[in-house]
Amino acid sequence: MSKTLIDLRPVYVVGIGLHRYQRMSETTYVDLGLTAVREALADAKIQWSDVQSAYTGTVFIGMAASRPMLRHLGATGIPMAQVENASASGSTAFRQACLEVASGISDVALAVGVDKPAPLAGAPGKTNIRDLVGARVVPFTHFALLCNDYMNRNHVTAEQIALVAVKNNRNGAKNPYAQRQKAVTLEEVMAGPAISGALTRLQCCPVGEGAAAAIVASEDAIARLGIDRSRAVRAVASVTRTERVYREAKNFDAELTGETVAQAYREAGITARDLDVLELHDAFTIEELLYLEAMGLCGPGEGARMIESGAADIGGQCAVSASGGLIAMGHPIGPTGVGQIAEITRQLRGEAGERQQPNAKVGLAHMVGVGAVCVVHILRRD
């Protein structure tokens, strides 16, 4: 019979590190990645030689990204591989590291996400299946269409949706790793420029460069390496699913998120009410509302009201996108999912400073990616 993560031996996040997400610069991907990994090693207070396996989540760097970067920590000969899963690449790298430790194959594994924007022809465009709109519909229009449908169905205004950007930029302003670190008013968000449908520029995530790292370890390794047990955060669910066929223009992003998160709740033995912090795929404001509803943090059609009520603020029922989310912290693609793990770990340790959600015990990280794929992790402070 198949098993879930929690059936295997416990796996803990013991070290986190980031390179700030930022606009494309001259910095090499090697420097970006090493900054994050060195910070994670220092955070865990372990040596590179203690790490037994490495997964690099990346989309744009190109073939064989891992060793040309990681050899500068000392070429220890450990297994390394790249993980590509569109926007969920970093999340999937983290999952592979967790599974490797939970299965007992490694005691200490690294997940690092690193990327720099570059032109890339994705595989879906190589299937030879064309549709009517082709390149006219890019992601922001895909979500602008969902935005229009959401506004019609729930009698929600463009301003109510834009409030997500106000909240997430307010959080991002307190995050030294965020690409956008400036609080904005609703008027500034609404002032545009208009991009597609009701979405304005500040409601769309910036895609820049950066890196994020998370080191996971077994209980054996924590004891053997003298890692501070009180700062270790356990991964209690790791679930990934792909899109099925949903009839009648059902919103596949929300459907897929709903079923993936439901499975993660079951595996972790929790409900939406148990979540204290949530990092979700808010590449566009509308997504935060759709996913809050799909995850059961509020009822259908109540997402906008939940944001307005402050329940998703730091200090509210559940701090949603406390890092700033993709909208403010940024979405450098490969790093994004690992960066979510770093934020949740920091929150569950009580080390998030100005962004701290009081007494945070349970957190969920959620990414979706082209394909479509969805990856969800639940972390818990023991």
Add this chain to the structure above:
Amino acid sequence: MPEQVVAQPGLYTGTGNPPSLKGGRCRKCGYVFFPPQQYGCESCGAPREQLDAVALPGRGKLHSFATVHLHQGKGIEAPFTVGVILLDDGPAIRSTLTSRTGEGLQAGDRMNATMVSQGHDEQGREVMELRFEKSAR
């Protein structure tokens, strides 16, 4: 009358009133889909031998729409409006609408396909593209 060609012959013929789309139907499970493909049924996995071509009349209901204000694509001039249309024969499709700014449209509107001239190709033939517009009735 000058010769005409359609912009995407794999997706529509440009004939019929309203013009039809080239869809597919699975003989095994009945799943109707657009755009057409021959790799296998996404719903049940039946191979290409089980996939029939089917004409989907360009008639349906507007589900949602968005006006694109900014686009960096080559040869794509903003603003233009894209809609999700629930075809009467099943699939939900995305199409460019005849209305550039989406003015006067609302979800639930009846929509028809229509052929719109996109100028001429190198051989001087008029290139016709399928778009959707609000039904007159």
